[in-house]
Amino acid sequence: MVRLTLLDSQRNTPLQQWRFENEFVIRIGRSPDNHIVLTDTLVSRHHLELRCLNSNRDSWQLINQGTNGTFLDGVLVAQSLLSDGSLIQLARGGPILKFQVFQSVLATPPSTASVGCTHRGNPPNNLFCIHCGQPISVQRTIRQYQILRTLGRGGMGTTFLAWEPAEVSQQRQPRLVVLKEMNADMAKIAKAQELFEREARILKSLHHPGIPEYYDFFVEAGKKYLAMQLVHGQDLEKRILSLGPVTPSQAIGWMIQTCEVLDYIHSHKPPLIHRDIKPANLMARTADNSIVVLDFGAVKEIGTIPGTRIGAEGYSAPEQERGQPLTQSDLYAIGPTLIFLLTGENPFNFYRPQNRGRDYRFSIDRVPTITPRLRKVIERVTEPAPGDRYSNARELITALKACL
Numbered sequence: 001m002v003r004l005t006l007l008d009s010q011r012n013t014p015l016q017q018w019r020f021e022n023e024f025v026i027r028i029g030r031s032p033d034n035h036i037v038l039t040d041t042l043v044s045r046h047h048l049e050l051r052c053l054n055s056n057r058d059s060w061q062l063i064n065q066g067t068n069g070t071f072l073d074g075v076l077v078a079q080s081l082l083s084d085g086s087l088i089q090l091a092r093g094g095p096i097l098k099f100q101v102f103q104s105v106l107a108t109p110p111s112t113a114s115v116g117c118t119h120r121g122n123p124p125n126n127l128f129c130i131h132c133g134q135p136i137s138v139q140r141t142i143r144q145y146q147i148l149r150t151l152g153r154g155g156m157g158t159t160f161l162a163w164e165p166a167e168v169s170q171q172r173q174p175r176l177v178v179l180k181e182m183n184a185d186m187a188k189i190a191k192a193q194e195l196f197e198r199e200a201r202i203l204k205s206l207h208h209p210g211i212p213e214y215y216d217f218f219v220e221a222g223k224k225y226l227a228m229q230l231v232h233g234q235d236l237e238k239r240i241l242s243l244g245p246v247t248p249s250q251a252i253g254w255m256i257q258t259c260e261v262l263d264y265i266h267s268h269k270p271p272l273i274h275r276d277i278k279p280a281n282l283m284a285r286t287a288d289n290s291i292v293v294l295d296f297g298a299v300k301e302i303g304t305i306p307g308t309r310i311g312a313e314g315y316s317a318p319e320q321e322r323g324q325p326l327t328q329s330d331l332y333a334i335g336p337t338l339i340f341l342l343t344g345e346n347p348f349n350f351y352r353p354q355n356r357g358r359d360y361r362f363s364i365d366r367v368p369t370i371t372p373r374l375r376k377v378i379e380r381v382t383e384p385a386p387g388d389r390y391s392n393a394r395e396l397i398t399a400l401k402a403c404l
Contacts, residue, residue, distance in 0.1 A: 002026065002050070002060070004036060005098040007087075023140040024057075026050040028090070028097070029066070033158050033183050042068050042091035050082065050099070052137075055119065058101055066090060127161075135163050142220055145179050145227065156192060156297070157182040161230070164215075175230075177215055182224040193224070199297035200226045202272065210261040210292050232286045235294070236279035236337075240344050248369055249404055251341035255334050256400050257291040258282060263393035265299070266327045273300045273325045277333035278315045279340055300325060314348035318384050328386040331396055335362065335382035342369045359384055374403045 004026070006016040018036055020026055028036040029047040038047075047066035053059040060082040064070040068091035072080050082088075086099045117132035127148055129136050139147040145162040152159045162179040182196050203214035203226075213229035236254065240246070258277065265272040275298040283292040317332035319325065336347030339362060343350075347362065354361040362382055364370050370378070377399045383389045390396040 001102045002057070003100045003102065004028075005100070006038075007096045007098055009096055022138070024052040024137050025139040033153065033181075036097075038090065038095050040090070040095050042094040044068065047090050048088075060099070060101065062088065068092070068094065138163075142179065142181075142225065143218065145177065145225075147179070148176075151178065156196065162227070164227075177227045178212070178230050180226040180228070195297045196224055196226070198299060199295075202296045202299045203228060205268075206265065206296075208261060208264050210257060210264075210290070211296075212292060212294065231283050231292045231294075233283045233292065234286075236282045236284060236341065238280075239284060240279065240341060245342050245344045245369065248342060248371065248374065251338055252374070252400050252403055254282065254284070254291050254341070255338055256397050258293060258337075259331075259334065259393040259397045259400070261291070261293045262327075262330050263397070266330070266393055271327055273327055274298065274330050275300055275320065275325050277330050277337065279337055282337070314346055314351065317382075317386070319386060326386050327392065328389045331381050331390055331393060332386075334396065335378040338374070338378055339364060339367070339370075343367055371403065377403060 002020045002023075004018045004020075005014045007013065008015055020035070023035065026036065027034040027046060027049050028038065029045050030037065030039060030043045031045040034046065044066035047064075048070050049063045049065065051061045051063060053061055061079060062070065062072060062077065062082050063079045064077060069076050071077070071089040071092065072082070073087050074089075082099050082101075084099070084101050088097045088099055089095070090097070117129055117134065119129045119131070119136045122130055122136060126136055128134065135146055135148055137148070139149075141147070142162075145160075145164055147160045147162050149161040150158060151161050158181045160179045160181065162177050164175050164177055166174040180196075182192070197217075200214070200217035203212065204217070206214075212231055214226075215229065216225075216227035218225055262274065262277070265274060274293065274296065276295055277293075281293065281295045283294055284290070285292060315333045315336045317325070317329040320329040320332075339345075339347040339350055350362045350364055350367075351360055352363045353359070354363075361384075362378065364375055364378060377396075380399075381389050381396060390399065
């Protein structure tokens with residue numbers, strides 16, 4: 001067990017204490033998504049990490065990430081081993097934490113205690129032990145989910161890679177899952193809560209190979225969590241930025257698959273609108289290169305009261321910018337997504353005034369990989385007026401197939 005005590009800098013007396021029994025990583029900083037939140041202005045949002053170095057939890061390392069530095073027993077350090085009783089100061093003149101480590105029968109995670117494996121001899125970055133098959137390092141446990149790694153941090157929350165053992169779940173087989181944790185500061189905002197809960201509700205109602213499968217939604221210690229299927233792959237934004245533009249046949253094939261997902265959600269009663277179709281929300285599976293549509297937090301039902309503007313600049317239809325999305329708004333986003341896939345550039349770079357400045361359109365005449373037939377499809381799907389676009393996803397699929 002690790003205990004961290006916030007000390008009064010003048011009197012050296014305790015002000016607050018935190019105890020950690022299951023964590024292998026303890027994050028400290030000003031941001032609400034840290035394990036220990038210190039609001040001092042000298043403290044960075046993610047100031048430092050304490051990392052456990054062994055399964056007994058009696059060897060710990062400090063890693064500084066703060067712009068104002070971290071001092072260990074008065075010495076400025078980038079990273080250092082911690083000793084029982086060490087004093088950690090976050091920035092000169094900043095808050096001081098006393099680090100203490102205790103032996104505890106709860107210190108070893110159940111997965112390693114049951115097999116008595118030391119996990120020695122594993123290749124670097126292995127998630128699971130080649131000897132016992134259990135997770136090598138569990139950062140913390142949230143209900144039955146063992147957090148193995150942080151996948152990403154955003155304004156709404158943090159996404160983790162988690163392991164759900166078979167013995168504590170309703171599944172016959174253990175599985176890796178994606179666990180989304182809503183940030184504490186976002187939980188105070190009604191609109192943020194609505195979007196987070198909406199994603200869980202929508203995913204639970206959808207069953208399509210191009211949509212991640214819903215597993216679980218729960219509230220733990222005042223925080224909301226959503227567990228869903230892990231999709232092995234890379235989103236199209238990262239793929240294009242790292243490898244460059246793709247061939248027209250590949251780009252068109254991906255957009256046909258995206259439209260098939262859109263056709264599925266638009267066919268619901270009432271129809272559902274994704275509202276955030278863009279390359280970053282389209283994942284190409286590693287196994288078969290097929291498309292999976294991500295991030296259903298912005299999904300809206302047709303007929304509900306017009307809400308706030310949601311969508312990425314360059315990919316949002318004019319009516320969506322006004323907070324009045326339609327199913328044709330999702331189709332609009334296929335046009336700029338195609339432009340990005342075929343050029344590697346932000347589609348906004350091609351958005352120019354037309355008709356003597358009366359309206360703006362995508363100008364793609366000089367893009368060599370966009371054929372005249374495909375250009376007509378992009379021009380029609382990005383018409384300013386929804387009624388001038390393709391009426392539905394099936395119609396757009398037919399037009400895209402004709403370009404192959």
